Amino acid sequence: MTDHGVHEATPASPEALKGQEPVRRGRGRTRDSATTAAILDAAMELLVEEDLRKFTIERLASRAGVSKATIYRWWPSRGAVALDAFLNAVDPHVPFPKTTDFLTALRFQASALVRVFRETPAGHVVRALLAEAQSDPDLADAFRTRWVEARRDSGRAVFRRAQESGQIRSDLDLETAIDLVYGPIYYRLLATHQPLTDKFVDDVTAYALRGLAP
Amino acid sequence: MTDHGVHEATPASPEALKGQEPVRRGRGRTRDSATTAAILDAAMELLVEEDLRKFTIERLASRAGVSKATIYRWWPSRGAVALDAFLNAVDPHVPFPKTTDFLTALRFQASALVRVFRETPAGHVVRALLAEAQSDPDLADAFRTRWVEARRDSGRAVFRRAQESGQIRSDLDLETAIDLVYGPIYYRLLATHQPLTDKFVDDVTAYALRGLAP
Amino acid sequence: MTDHGVHEATPASPEALKGQEPVRRGRGRTRDSATTAAILDAAMELLVEEDLRKFTIERLASRAGVSKATIYRWWPSRGAVALDAFLNAVDPHVPFPKTTDFLTALRFQASALVRVFRETPAGHVVRALLAEAQSDPDLADAFRTRWVEARRDSGRAVFRRAQESGQIRSDLDLETAIDLVYGPIYYRLLATHQPLTDKFVDDVTAYALRGLAP
Amino acid sequence: MTDHGVHEATPASPEALKGQEPVRRGRGRTRDSATTAAILDAAMELLVEEDLRKFTIERLASRAGVSKATIYRWWPSRGAVALDAFLNAVDPHVPFPKTTDFLTALRFQASALVRVFRETPAGHVVRALLAEAQSDPDLADAFRTRWVEARRDSGRAVFRRAQESGQIRSDLDLETAIDLVYGPIYYRLLATHQPLTDKFVDDVTAYALRGLAP
DNA sequence: AGATAAGCGAGACGGTACGTCCAGTCTTTAC
DNA sequence: GTAAAGACTGGACGTACCGTCTCGCTTATCT
Structure with a gap:
């Protein structure tokens, strides 16, 4: 590298x-x-x-x-090194779940993210990077491109496949849909008003599925 | 004050x-x-x-x-002054919407928040405060109590009323439900991967309503 | 101070x-x-x-x-502190010799200078200050005013008195006359081609007396 | 070279x-x-x-x-390059004056030096080199040998000839005699308390002649 | 009416980190 | 084997803030 x-x-x-x-x-x-x-x-x-x-x-x-x-x-x-160090240690790409069932796939990814935040130092680091990015536009760009979008790409694929197999509606704004799942997770990560539990992931994905159903 | x-x-x-x-x-x-x-x-x-x-x-x-x-x-x-200055200028409490219709009430509050973020310096300041809070536990507490929870209280009331009038399911985790709406908004505010449009608010609230419907 | x-x-x-x-x-x-x-x-x-x-x-x-x-x-x-430290330790003013004999008075002052250069750290420091002054105009000014001129004032007085008592010619450029004595001393201090001996002081002052005689 | x-x-x-x-x-x-x-x-x-x-x-x-x-x-x-660059541009040797008259010869050499200092960048460079030499013993040696002594050799010859022809006294310390002329010049170059004028050269050489007369 | 305290502006002070520059040295490739 | 390019350590530069600390003045209230 x-x-x-x-x-x-x-x-x-x-x-x-x-x-x-x-x-x-x-x-x-x-x-x-x-x-x-x-x-x-x-x-x-x-x-x-x-x-x-x-x-x-x-x-x-x-x-x-x-x-x-x-x-x-x-x-x-500072932020640039931090980001590289982070990505050097944590692969931003989420492996594709084997299943074709939307809810299972979505939970697989959301859980993976939450587990990383909760059980590894990554949560700490992502918080630091997002914080730093608020006052460093270059870092903001890099973080968005190399972390946020990289993960969203994985998510996007899952949503798209579900759309194709008719498990969710077809007139969907994909970006908004992804935010519906990732948004609450990052919100809890940063605002810490409630913990990032497995139950929370289950609930969020379940609500999303119902909200996005055809 | x-x-x-x-x-x-x-x-x-x-x-x-x-x-x-x-x-x-x-x-x-x-x-x-x-x-x-x-x-x-x-x-x-x-x-x-x-x-x-x-x-x-x-x-x-x-x-x-x-x-x-x-x-x-x-x-x-630093953060403590910033928070006080912010709350001195921006009232954290959202006026109750006149309507009893859940979707309308929810949109009223979500729009109010998004408009404040988009059209006033508050967006900037909230980003700064949240960033600072990531490395200052005292500020994190204060910000959570005096801003996050204050706004969530208004939201909680709306959700509760909708629950009572049967517009949304009754076995609901209120905290998760609120995160479903506020989460995506804060996520976009901080990650800036997509803009905070009115359409976005409409979509998020619509999906939430369907997801939470009885 | x-x-x-x-x-x-x-x-x-x-x-x-x-x-x-x-x-x-x-x-x-x-x-x-x-x-x-x-x-x-x-x-x-x-x-x-x-x-x-x-x-x-x-x-x-x-x-x-x-x-x-x-x-x-x-x-x-750097140079400014050095100069202050130096002047704080070494008084730039030379006590007036008690005698009215020109050669004796001149030797008194020249010897005093040479002895300070040779036997105290002052020689070292003056070399450093003069060196530094070559690339620091502010220091050059300060050094000239507070050290060079302060010492020259004492010398000037001696020359003037000798002029008044007719021991040296009256159509004299005082500044040049002083340089005739101090110049060789500083030259040896800086170029180090020859040592600053007592004999040297005696010779320089003797030559100067003869050169300036009426 | x-x-x-x-x-x-x-x-x-x-x-x-x-x-x-x-x-x-x-x-x-x-x-x-x-x-x-x-x-x-x-x-x-x-x-x-x-x-x-x-x-x-x-x-x-x-x-x-x-x-x-x-x-x-x-x-x-640094100083070594500077010295080489300087000597590469300025020849340290002074042409012998054609005259046998001591005062004329002395003035010829002193004027040559002062003119070089005043009218070419050499003055600047000599100041820099002497300054640098105060904290670099190797440079000091080289500068003394290759510049100071080279010029003094020319001077020494003039003094010696004058001695032989009886224009100046014979019990003379040649080194001190040279310092009597060069010293004041370098002193003014470095201390800048007074300018290096032609008048100054005339006065210094005249006083020296009288001081050294038999 | 003092005495007693705090509030306050000014600014000195020891620290820590900043981001830059240069000194020298070392390593790799090109000629 | 000389040279160019440039990576690297080390150390100093001068600046900006930090948080603490006098200092002397001002403004209250308590005796």
Whole structure:
């Protein structure tokens, strides 16, 4: 992995996915992948260690055993590193459920998300990233593209298939439909007025199914 | 307004709760209400001026023509002032709709919220407050109690009335039901993957009605 | 001592010399004289410890147990602190020699300077200050006014008296005359092509006397 | 010019001393004289452009279109390049005056120096080099040997000849005598308390002549 | 009418982090 | 083997805020 999304391209560039090498970029010393890894690992560590206010470039550099300049060479901001570290650790793509039943498929995905938020540090990190994004437009863009939309893509496919098999109505605004399921989950994640229980996922998906039925 | 919620033991609190005026709290010069107002006004100004990163105590003090110490005397943090300034400018309570029809009432409230987010600086400020709350537990509590729950109370009443009149099912988890409507709205506010249109409100409420129908 | 020359006024302001207090400058916490002293002392220490490249604000701050901001609040640059520290430790004024004999008086002053350069850290510091001044016009001004001219004043008086008593010619350019004595000394201090011996002082002053004789 | 003095063991040195061209020194690509020239030219440009603080290896490399490593391969420090660039542009040797009259000869040399300081960028550069030399012993050595002493050699010859022809006393310390003329000039160059005028040169040389007369 | 307190503006202070720049060194490829 | 490109550590720069702390003045109320 040689490239850090927020900067210029997607992290998993096509070449990388095919297992090919980063390709030569002319002369000069090549980027040290151990350094990059150290930074991303240290970032994930810091992100997990509760107090988000302690996620500073200075701390990150010393934790990774790297100079600040090296971090700034590759990432434009705190949030950018955080996002890369997060996506480096958590794959934004949800595996397709095997079933063709809409409710089951929807629950599969919603549960997967909620479980990740609840049982891994990801919940913490997503909260931090969304918070940071509120005052950093570049990060907002990157986060939307690389996390929000990546997950929504998976959801979109499920909804579309259900539409094709007639399990939900056909005059549907797909985007709104997805928000109906993901919206409540993120709302609870951020506002913390109620916990993210399995029951909650079941209820939300059940209501959605009924609301979207043909 | 003299009570600044986030601050647990604000001198004026007890009296304020009883609706009485600040009254005397022993000897000494009394709190200058003009100063308080200047701070809250300046805070709201700064909050509105786009770049949230510029909302610092230092700037706030100089903008309000006040010393930093005076701010720290009454509020424990940036977020606390911001919240007070916000609630000082925007009433968290939604007027009860005149109608008894559930869908109309629900739309009334959802539209009111979306319109405030879209057409006033409140959207901006709520985003900032929610962001700040992710790393400030005290602010999170205060924001939840004084904004989130205050609005949800209005919503809860509407849902309850609809339940009583049989417009929606009776075995309902009210909290989840409210999330079904507010969740998607906050999700769009924060993730900005799609705009907060009137059509969106109509769709969300319509889907919810069908999902919650008896 | 409240004022640090390079900034706005002379360090030993008239009031200070008369033993009067720094005078109140309106409201606000007063400047901590212990802090100022700690900075100047630490600066002098660093200045003396050979390697001038180690005289950095960062080191100075940590050595003085003071924050960088405090240093920057009172001095505009490295050189400014250095100059104040130097003048705080070394009085630029040369005591008047008791004699009225020109050669004796001249030697008295020249020897005093050379001895200070040779036997105290002052030589080191003056070299550093002159070096720094070559790329810092503000420092150059301050150094010229507060060190160079202060010393030259003493010299000027001696030359003037000798002129009045007819020991040296009367159609003399005083400035050039002083350069004739001080020039060679500073030249050796900086170029180090030859050592600053007592013999050298004797020779220079003797040649000058003969060159300036009526 | 391939020998860069400050650098003791410059690869090209031996050949250069024999006056031959760089020639082949074993295998591999030969040193690019265009590169060397580009560096020295760029260095002189930067040196002249007023702000000495901008004379950094980084800037020099990019200005010369050369990599930093190439500069470090041939010169040990900032000052070393600066000195080479300076001597590459200004010949340290003063042509012998045709006259045998001491005062005329002395004035010839002193005027030449002052004119170079006043009318070319050399004054600026000498100031920078002397400043840098105060904290770089290697540069100090090189500057003394290659500039200071080279000029003094010319002066020494003039003094010696005057001594032989009886124009000045014979029990003279030559080094002190030279300082008597050059000292005041460098002093004014560096302390800038008075300008370097022609009148000044005339006065200094005249006083010296009288001081040194038999 | 004092005395006693608090409120308040001004601003000094030790800290921490910012984002930038440069010094030197090292690594890779091109010539 | 020289050179260009450029990655990398390390350290200082000067700035901005943080939260705390005097300081001296003002404004109340309590004795």
